[in-house]
Amino acid sequence: MIDAGPVVMMRGEARLGWQAMEASEAPSTAIDVAVIGGGPAGSAVSAFLARLGRRVALIEKSRHPRFHVGESLLPSNLPILERLGVSEAVAAIGRYKPGAEFVSPHHEQRQVFPFADALNPSPDHAYNVTRAEFDELLLRHAAAAPGVDLWEGYTATGAERLPDGWRLTLRGENAPAEIRARFLIDASGRDGFFAKVESVRQRSPRHNSAAIFAHFRDVSSDAWAADGSIAIYWFEHGWIWMIPLRNGLTSVGAVSMPDYLKTRKGPLDAFFIETLKMCPKAWTVLQNASRVSPVRGAGNYAYTAKKAFGDGYLLLGDAYTFLDPIFSSGIYFAMQSAERAAEAVNVVLDRPELAGRLFSRYQRELDNAMARLTWFIYRFNSPILRNLFMKPRNFFAIRKAVVSILAGDVYRGGTLSLRLAVFKTIFHLSRLANLRTDREDRRRREVLPSISLPDNEIADRL
Numbered sequence: 040m041i042d043a044g045p046v047v048m049m050r051g052e053a054r055l056g057w058q059a060m061e062a063s064e065a066p067s068t069a070i071d072v073a074v075i076g077g078g079p080a081g082s083a084v085s086a087f088l089a090r091l092g093r094r095v096a097l098i099e100k101s102r103h104p105r106f107h108v109g110e111s112l113l114p115s116n117l118p119i120l121e122r123l124g125v126s127e128a129v130a131a132i133g134r135y136k137p138g139a140e141f142v143s144p145h146h147e148q149r150q151v152f153p154f155a156d157a158l159n160p161s162p163d164h165a166y167n168v169t170r171a172e173f174d175e176l177l178l179r180h181a182a183a184a185p186g187v188d189l190w191e192g193y194t195a196t197g198a199e200r201l202p203d204g205w206r207l208t209l210r211g212e213n214a215p216a217e218i219r220a221r222f223l224i225d226a227s228g229r230d231g232f233f234a235k236v237e238s239v240r241q242r243s244p245r246h247n248s249a250a251i252f253a254h255f256r257d258v259s260s261d262a263w264a265a266d267g268s269i270a271i272y273w274f275e276h277g278w279i280w281m282i283p284l285r286n287g288l289t290s291v292g293a294v295s296m297p298d299y300l301k302t303r304k305g306p307l308d309a310f311f312i313e314t315l316k317m318c319p320k321a322w323t324v325l326q327n328a329s330r331v332s333p334v335r336g337a338g339n340y341a342y343t344a345k346k347a348f349g350d351g352y353l354l355l356g357d358a359y360t361f362l363d364p365i366f367s368s369g370i371y372f373a374m375q376s377a378e379r380a381a382e383a384v385n386v387v388l389d390r391p392e393l394a395g396r397l398f399s400r401y402q403r404e405l406d407n408a409m410a411r412l413t414w415f416i417y418r419f420n421s422p423i424l425r426n427l428f429m430k431p432r433n434f435f436a437i438r439k440a441v442v443s444i445l446a447g448d449v450y451r452g453g454t455l456s457l458r459l460a461v462f463k464t465i466f467h468l469s470r471l472a473n474l475r476t477d478r479e480d481r482r483r484r485e486v487l488p489s490i491s492l493p494d495n496e497i498a499d500r501l
């Protein structure tokens with residue numbers, strides 16, 4: 040299956056195991072798959088493909104460890120980490136996370152949803168992780184797999200379609216390089232390699248928030264009822280996350296609606312603190328904490344690509360779709376799509392005629408699973424959904440179904456679908472019973488202006 044001949048044309052730099060060549064000498068392609076991006080999606084798909092006997096070039100523009108937002112995993116992540124062979128290593132760097140908690144300005148009591156209460160049997164916990172550590176662990180694990188060549192510090196800058204695959208141009212820290220591969224996987228996250236090359240990305244018109252976040256030390260333990268849980272605090276303009284990490288650090292972020300973001304006048308760090316103060320219950324537990332990282336912003340929020348695949352390529356993780364992180368689902372979808380993609384690509388490399396069928400199924404399953412969450416995400420700031428979350432009745436095991444969703448159980452149908460349908464019906468009946476509130480909420484969302492926060496804005500001052 041694997042042609043052992045040299046496949047890479049190096050310019051100005053020798054690499055172990057590769058041979059410098061002129062373009063005209065280039066042999067047929069021995070790399071099966073070039074993966075752009077060494078985040079959770081790219082590292083996972085590389086490791087899974089290598090296990091299937093494929094030869095992979097994994098290209099990552101930065102050098103790990105590097106900062107990344109998104110620190111809360113879901114119970115549904117754990118079986119994937121297990122299959123990947125990294126579950127113990129992740130447990131060692133993670134903070135045990137037993138559930139999710141919600142705090143509302145309009146409700147006395149917080150709501151605690153332990154993962155152990157889920158409808159279907161699934162792990163009763165997850166982990167919160169520092170992404171610099173987690174992503175490096177996954178990247179090194181992939182790079183150690185026989186068949187994976189890691190190109191760390193190389194940015195993919197162009198891709199040319201050839202009759203037998205792709206010619207990929209890379210910008211290295213010291214010199215450019217080219218790789219030829221039979222198949223291309225875009226796991227480049229929010230940067231979106233293919234989104235830029237092929238203009239395939241469309242922003243979600245229905246969800247246009249942005250996030251501002253930083254790490255804090257000495258957040259009061261009153262922030263959480265159950266040690267290690269993620270706590271979500273609603274406020275007038277959105278919601279705030281508090282994710283306890285190891286070593287006394289807490290990741291704190293505010294996801295706000297664009298009409299509020301438009302009111303920002305000063306620098307990002309001052310605006311962040313002003314925003315946190317707008318949520319008195321959150322500020323009470325934060326006021327004596329110290330910020331220990333720069334304040335960062337992520338704009339250009341929710342989007343999806345028109346298609347998850349094309350002729351000779353496939354999109355994974357955030358390179359395909361980005362959902363609002365309220366349900367901490369990003370890493371799960373990134374790794375889940377990676378595992379499914381590896382299986383499909385492995386078959387298609389031998390039987391290209393199956394590409395349309397297998398990749399359509401890959402996209403359909405992913406879209407359906409995400410749709411489960413988007414229903415909740417689009418309504419998350421609605422007072423009516425908030426009421427249902429804050430006073431969940433377990434009639435017909437609906438509360439358990441909500442816990443299953445919070446745990447990332449989004450691929451399963453059966454009784455879970457039925458119970459979620461009942462939950463949605465109750466939501467719509469509540470809307471009818473609260474017509475004025477519903478109308479005001481919808482009006483606010485209909486007139487949302489476009490975002491006023493650039494992606495990756497950083498306020499470096501501490």
Ligand SMILES: Cc1cc2nc3c(=O)[nH]c(=O)nc-3n(C[C@H](O)[C@H](O)[C@H](O)COP(=O)(O)OP(=O)(O)OC[C@H]3O[C@@H](n4cnc5c(N)ncnc54)[C@H](O)[C@@H]3O)c2cc1C
Nearest residue numbers: 076078079080100109111195228250356357364367369370
């Ligand atoms: C504010 C916010 C909060 C979030 N909170 C959570 C959370 O609590 N839990 C959760 O599960 N998810 C969360 N997410 C989402 C999560 O961070 C992402 O879904 C996840 O990182 C996706 O993984 P990925 O591998 O697809 O992309 P990434 O992790 O972004 O990895 C992409 C990699 O590709 C590299 N790259 C990009 N372009 C190129 C190129 N041209 N050449 C080479 N390399 C390239 C990048 O350097 C990067 O390392 C959050 C996201 C945001 C914005």
